[in-house]
Amino acid sequence: MFLTLLRKDWRLAKPAFLLMVVLFFVPASVGVAVTAYARIFEDKVPLLRFSNDDFADLLSLLVGGGWLCIFVGPAVAACQFARERRERTSEFLGALPVSRGRIIRSKALTTACMLAFPLLLCFLASISASTSNHNPFDGRTQALSMFGLLSAIFLGVCGLGWLFSCILSSEILATTAALLVSATLAFKIYLVFQVVPSLKALSPMQRELTLTWTIAVLFACFAIVGFIAGTIIASVRRTL
Amino acid sequence: MNPTEFAISTDLLTRRFGQRTAVNGVGLAVPRGAIYGFIGLNGAGKSTTIRMLLGLLAPSSGSVHLNGINIAFEPVRAKSRVGYVPDRPTAYPWMRVQEVIQFCEGVFPDWSPTLASSLLKKYRIDPRAKVSKLSKGTGAKLSLLLALSHDPQILILDEPTDGLDPIARDEFFEEVLRASLDSPRTVLISSHSLQDIQRATDHLGFLHEGRLIYQGRTDELLGTTKRVRLLPDTPIEDAALRRLSPDVSHIAREGRAVTVTLRNFSPAVAESLRTAAHSPNLDIADLSLDDAFKDIVKGMEATCS
Numbered sequence: 001m002f003l004t005l006l007r008k009d010w011r012l013a014k015p016a017f018l019l020m021v022v023l024f025f026v027p028a029s030v031g032v033a034v035t036a037y038a039r040i041f042e043d044k045v046p047l048l049r050f051s052n053d054d055f056a057d058l059l060s061l062l063v064g065g066g067w068l069c070i071f072v073g074p075a076v077a078a079c080q081f082a083r084e085r086r087e088r089t090s091e092f093l094g095a096l097p098v099s100r101g102r103i104i105r106s107k108a109l110t111t112a113c114m115l116a117f118p119l120l121l122c123f124l125a126s127i128s129a130s131t132s133n134h135n136p137f138d139g140r141t142q143a144l145s146m147f148g149l150l151s152a153i154f155l156g157v158c159g160l161g162w163l164f165s166c167i168l169s170s171e172i173l174a175t176t177a178a179l180l181v182s183a184t185l186a187f188k189i190y191l192v193f194q195v196v197p198s199l200k201a202l203s204p205m206q207r208e209l210t211l212t213w214t215i216a217v218l219f220a221c222f223a224i225v226g227f228i229a230g231t232i233i234a235s236v237r238r239t240l
Numbered sequence: 241m242n243p244t245e246f247a248i249s250t251d252l253l254t255r256r257f258g259q260r261t262a263v264n265g266v267g268l269a270v271p272r273g274a275i276y277g278f279i280g281l282n283g284a285g286k287s288t289t290i291r292m293l294l295g296l297l298a299p300s301s302g303s304v305h306l307n308g309i310n311i312a313f314e315p316v317r318a319k320s321r322v323g324y325v326p327d328r329p330t331a332y333p334w335m336r337v338q339e340v341i342q343f344c345e346g347v348f349p350d351w352s353p354t355l356a357s358s359l360l361k362k363y364r365i366d367p368r369a370k371v372s373k374l375s376k377g378t379g380a381k382l383s384l385l386l387a388l389s390h391d392p393q394i395l396i397l398d399e400p401t402d403g404l405d406p407i408a409r410d411e412f413f414e415e416v417l418r419a420s421l422d423s424p425r426t427v428l429i430s431s432h433s434l435q436d437i438q439r440a441t442d443h444l445g446f447l448h449e450g451r452l453i454y455q456g457r458t459d460e461l462l463g464t465t466k467r468v469r470l471l472p473d474t475p476i477e478d479a480a481l482r483r484l485s486p487d488v489s490h491i492a493r494e495g496r497a498v499t500v501t502l503r504n505f506s507p508a509v510a511e512s513l514r515t516a517a518h519s520p521n522l523d524i525a526d527l528s529l530d531d532a533f534k535d536i537v538k539g540m541e542a543t544c545s
Contacts, residue, residue, distance in 0.1 A: 004346025008332070092330040094296045096347045097320035238298040 001098065005106035010114075013079040016171075017114045020072040024065040024118050031061040059129035066122035066150050071179065073154050074161025076114050078174035080107040081234060082165040090240040104234050108227075115158055119151055149216045156219025157182045159226025166230040166237070182222070189214055243305035247272045247394050247426035248293060253302035255288050262288045264450040265302070270428055270443065275420055277437035277458065278430040279533055280447035286430045287327070289447065290398045293428075294324055306394060320349060323387030327399040329379035333372035337365055337382060341389070348390035356389035363415070377408035381415070388419050395419070397429040401436070409433065413440055438462075438529035448537055458529070465489075465532045466505040467525045470498045472517035478542075484516055485509045489539035501527070501535035 035054050084090040093103060130143035160178035168174045193199045193211050202210060234240075243249040248270035255263040263285040270276045280286045291297040293304055295311045295318070304311045309318040331340045341360070345351045360367060363381040365374070374382060380400055387395060397416065401409040413436045420427045431437050437444070444461060446454040454461070478491045481500060487509060490501040500513060505524075514522045527535070 001347055004343055008343055011334070012332075087333060088330045089332050091291075091296055091326060092332070095294050095319065095322075095324040095326075096344070097316045097349070098347055099316050239296060 009106050009110040013076050016075040016079050020069050023068045023072055027061040027064040028058055031058050056129055059125045062125040063122050066118050069118045070154050070157055073158040074178040075175040077111050077158045077161035078165035078171040082168055082171040082174045085169040094240045123147055149212055152216040152219040156222035159223035163226040163230040166233040244308035246270055249305045251303045254300050256300045262450055266452045272426055273424055274443040275427045275441045276443040277441035278428055278445050284447045285450040286447055287398055321393040323392035323395045325383045325387045325397040325400045327402045329383050331371050335371055337369050338367040344386050350390045352389055359385040376403050380412055393425055395425055395427045399430050434530040448540055453540055464504050465527050466502050467527055468500045468510050468513055469523040470517045470519035471521045472519050474518055476517045484512055490535035
């Protein structure tokens with residue numbers, strides 16, 4: 001029974017997931033195309049034989065794809081409950097002899113797997129790029145820090161998407177709300193760093209580092225609160 | 241009331257939406273094997289009650305038992321032997337018919353693939369068609385197929401023929417009747433089409449403004465509710481007629497003629513009305529379900545006002 005639910009939930013969020021995958025590979029694909037195009041003007045060099053520099057650049061472009069996923073990730077999370085409610089299939093699902101807990105577990109597991117996909121690829125790209133001699137990140141620590149920031153923001157926005165999907169009846173509305181709340185709060189923090197004297201007094205490098213970590217911690221909190229609160233709301237609300 | 245005696249029973253079922261009480265202390269008692277017509281005007285609370293019966297909506301107070309199982313405490317067990325046909329198909333619109341059937345097969349423990357495929361052929365539904373592309377009539381038949389293929393003990397239909405043309409509606413009702421004869425099951429059906437309800441049901445429940453104002457056997461209601469037409473020599477007030485019997489449920493006037501609808505009709509009461517009205521004539525007529533329902537509702541409204 002659980003597999004049946006998983007299959008259905010996978011198909012429910014498949015369009016958003018595929019869009020996320022396409023977005024993930026767009027920068028790297030453009031990079032490959034541009035590099036291959038440049039080979040046309042070099043004599044006797046195969047189109048797709050890339051140098052180590054090229055590879056390092058492509059890996060960083062792959063991480064760049066991860067940043068683009070931030071805009072679609074919440075839609076993947078939002079599809080689960082909000083789409084069911086918009087299409088009134090929540091009524092169909094609710095009339096079946098399936099416990100609410102099982103429905104939520106299936107949706108949570110599907111969402112987790114879908115969201116883990118770009119993060120895993122970003123992690124591998126970051127690690128590979130940091131270990132190459134032509135590291136665009138200036139060392140493994142910076143590569144992992146960048147990955148940490150990306151993961152925190154990505155999961156934070158997705159957590160809000162999940163939360164709004166448990167409240168609203170449209171996945172587009174839930175995604176928009178998650179992106180708007182995230183962007184507004186990130187911008188507010190940026191403004192705080194521009195205004196508060198003690199923060200202004202920091203050296204530019206220190207300020208940037210503090211800002212990065214503040215945003216990372218804040219979005220990590222969004223992720224935790226969003227996923228937990230959304231799950232609680234889905235469990236206790238009177239209708240699915 | 242012992243809930244185990246009935247296929248569907250509710251006890252003081254109430255649902256409030258803010259200040260508005262949509263369903264108010266409803267006590268349904270649907271006997272096992274009955275075909276129960278659940279009737280009410282638009283906004284009477286039928287769909288809200290049905291949603292609470294299925295656990296789709298939690299009641300503000302009161303309880304629901306399906307086959308003696310409290311749906312609040314054991315929702316999965318209670319719903320495993322219930323088939324539900326909503327007012328419009330709610331199956332996944334992006335799935336194909338075959339995929340919806342496979343999905344339900346994976347969810348219902350007692351799903352019968354043989355029954356599902358035989359119903360698919362019988363209803364002439366294309367298994368490759370997308371649910372969103374089905375016509376209203378075919379969509380309703382798909383909902384019925386999904387509701388019947390696990391051989392439910394209880395079948396709940398919420399205005400399933402809404403928006404169907406008369407032929408599709410007739411076909412649908414025939415299928416429901418056939419399904420209830422094929423296997424001993426309880427059917428609760430809400431519909432605006434009182435002709436179909438009269439034809440199909442053996443028990444009735446009237447819901448008005450969230451309250452259950454009548455519940456009983458269809459033949460009893462139609463056998464004991466009569467219209468008495470009087471031609472009084474002298475004018476007589478409604479109140480005077482109502483005082484004569486508590487069974488006067490509705491009074492209509494047309495010129496000098498007065499038509500009184502009597503619940504629990506007896507010749508003695510009719511005679512007392514004739515005498516009180518000084519009417520030389522006394523015409524007694526049977527009522528259709530449509531007329532009985534309208535008169536009972538109008539009578540309720542007149543009493544309340």
